[in-house]
Amino acid sequence: MAKADGPYMPRSGWVKRWAIQGAQVLSRSPEAILLVVATVLVTGYVSRTVIVAASELTGLKILGITVSNIVTVPVGMIGIMLSLNALRHADRGERSRPEVLIAAGLPAIMSVTGFVAVLAGITMLFVLPAEMAGSLRDGMPLDAPGRGILAVILVRGATEVSTAIAMGLILHPFALGGVVLRGMDGQALRANAWAMRTRDIAAYVRVMAAVFIGHILVFTMPPVVQVPLLALYVAWFYVGAREVIDGDDQNGKVEAARRAVMDPT
Numbered sequence: 001m002a003k004a005d006g007p008y009m010p011r012s013g014w015v016k017r018w019a020i021q022g023a024q025v026l027s028r029s030p031e032a033i034l035l036v037v038a039t040v041l042v043t044g045y046v047s048r049t050v051i052v053a054a055s056e057l058t059g060l061k062i063l064g065i066t067v068s069n070i071v072t073v074p075v076g077m078i079g080i081m082l083s084l085n086a087l088r089h090a091d092r093g094e095r096s097r098p099e100v101l102i103a104a105g106l107p108a109i110m111s112v113t114g115f116v117a118v119l120a121g122i123t124m125l126f127v128l129p130a131e132m133a134g135s136l137r138d139g140m141p142l143d144a145p146g147r148g149i150l151a152v153i154l155v156r157g158a159t160e161v162s163t164a165i166a167m168g169l170i171l172h173p174f175a176l177g178g179v180v181l182r183g184m185d186g187q188a189l190r191a192n193a194w195a196m197r198t199r200d201i202a203a204y205v206r207v208m209a210a211v212f213i214g215h216i217l218v219f220t221m222p223p224v225v226q227v228p229l230l231a232l233y234v235a236w237f238y239v240g241a242r243e244v245i246d247g248d249d250q251n252g253k254v255e256a257a258r259r260a261v262m263d264p265t
Helices: 014-027 030-058 061-092 098-132 149-170 175-182 186-199 201-220 223-246 253-262
Strands: none
Touching: 014 061, 014 223, 030 061, 030 149, 030 223, 061 098, 061 149, 061 175, 061 223, 098 149, 098 175, 098 186, 149 175, 149 201, 149 223, 175 186, 175 223, 186 201, 201 223
């Protein structure tokens, strides 16, 4: 387990600064952009496939949506960790091997997936009787009129991936960032989050709210905007994690190192 020192309180103007710095890091990492798009496609495909299969087998779409929510959380979290790892490489020249990264993230993934499973199960208990009675079936379309399958996959993928990021809030505002930057497990993430709350509860609440609002923005945007906005959200999330967990509020360590090599004077 990585040493869980910190956390560091964000400097003033952090929302805008993280957005600018995140866009700068993202512009230097085509790999991160491709990984975000791939994560959306895979997650969206899995989500739609599970919903369709469960609906056809049982006739209950809410059951398919519930199972989909549980299945897509670990898929989305793994994809986002790989994307954050690519951003870290573009920013710092550091990278973890994928298998090591995924192994380090398993405790956090299992904690978040378990929470989502409980939440989804409780929701289904309230909604399932209404669907079985037939009152919800017409109000729960999977493929909206005028949308092709690809559009549906992109919408579901972007929504599920941003949800996976937001669900990490049960551990830490930047749970996946802590895994990527420091290899933190669930216990270390909770301890770091507790330290942040005790140092400045107002800052903690503002950061939590900003992370959740980012998810809501991705969730509510038109399909053509969702995936690019998700990529920017992931980059913003990386920069925020870097400052709160590592205390590093500046971009360009890789570029600075290159300049130092080229011009040692």
